[in-house]
Structures are given as structure tokens and as C-alpha cells.
Amino acid sequence: DTEVTQTPKHLVMGMTNKKSLKCEQHMGHRAMYWYKQKAKKPPELMFVYSYEKLSINESVPSRFSPECPNSSLLNLHLHALQPEDSALYLCASSRGTAYNQPQHFGDGTRLSIL
């Protein structure tokens, strides 16, 4: 069982829908991440939160809106997505953002945009 829990596991939505992806960890980690992964490609970093503040935004379109309500939770709000946004969305956490602290990944949410 992974220590980073993502819900839902699968999501199908239309281009006009609004939905949210959720990520939770109870390891006391203070850094949390969102990645996007297309088939047969490595993950691409989207956002990093450090101590509940957004520290990295990799020029992600505004139709993706992250939120970190507290140190255990990370949300990704989705609105007006495009078919090319269909992908596996992975959440990860680490104790901090120093180089020697490995990231722990969730199982991902597989998102399909109709």
C-alpha cells in the first residue's frame, strides 16, 4: 500500500466540467508535488508546494489550479480541460525539498477528457 493516497483512481470528464483531484499523505512531509505523465513518457513536474506555499509552477496552463489546504492535503482543480490533458496525474511528497530527500509517489489518477 502506498503512503500517498490519490483519489479518484480514474476520472472521465467533458471539456466543460469542473473536477478536482485529491492527494493525501500522513508522513509529516512538508513538500508535495503534482506531475503529469503521458503514456510511455517520464513524469513532467507541474507544481511544487513547500510548507503549504507554492514554490514551483512549471508554466502550467491556468485551467489547472493547485491548492494546498494543509500540510497533509494537496488538490488539483481542473476546469475547461482539453483532450491533450488526458494523462496520468501523479502526486508525490517528500520530507523537504533538499536534494537528499526522496519523493514518495501515489498510484496516480488516470484522467480522460472527452
Place this chain on the structure above:
Amino acid sequence: KNEVEQSPQNLTAQEGEFITINCSYSVGISALHWLQQHPGGGIVSLFMLSSGKKKHGRLIATINIQEKHSSLHITASHPRDSAVYICAVTSSGTSGSRLTFGEGTQLTVNP
């Protein structure tokens, strides 16, 4: 040219074989990670290395900083080892949160 190159891209082995996956990188690094991704999607961190060698069960990871090269070895391979293995690095001078990933190696172990 990618900053992190893995070889081979695909690898098929028979159960019990010794397996080696290679990773070369072209930047100065603070740490190198080996990750495992199963078909369901979840990623597991196998090793984090900055020098030398680490062993966990049947898995061994080595790194040669001078040659900018790392290897992941699997001894006595088993079908449950079938997965994508990803090498990732944290470049020197960048935030530790920013990983640069290789393209991954798809490993299939047949019974």
C-alpha cells in the same frame, strides 16, 4: 541529447536471469534516483545514490561519479520484477525537488 539517457529502452529476460539497466547523465548531480513503475501507474523509489553502491534484497545500484554513470542490477529475476525502471537525477545547484528523468526501461521477465 537528453541530460539523462537510459539503456536499453526495452529488455526481455527469462526468470532467474541477471539483469542490468544503465543510466548515463551529462550534468553535475547532487543525487541519482532509481524508480520503479508498475503498469497500474504507481511509482516506487528504489534507491537514492550520491556515491558508491547500495543493495536492497535482489536489487543493487551502483554509481560512478567520474564517469557519470549508474547501473541497476537485478539478481535472480522474477516475473514480478516486470515494470518500467526510471533513472532520475537532481542536478547540482538546483532545487532538490526538481528531478530530471530518463525515458525509462521497460523490463519484461518471462516465467
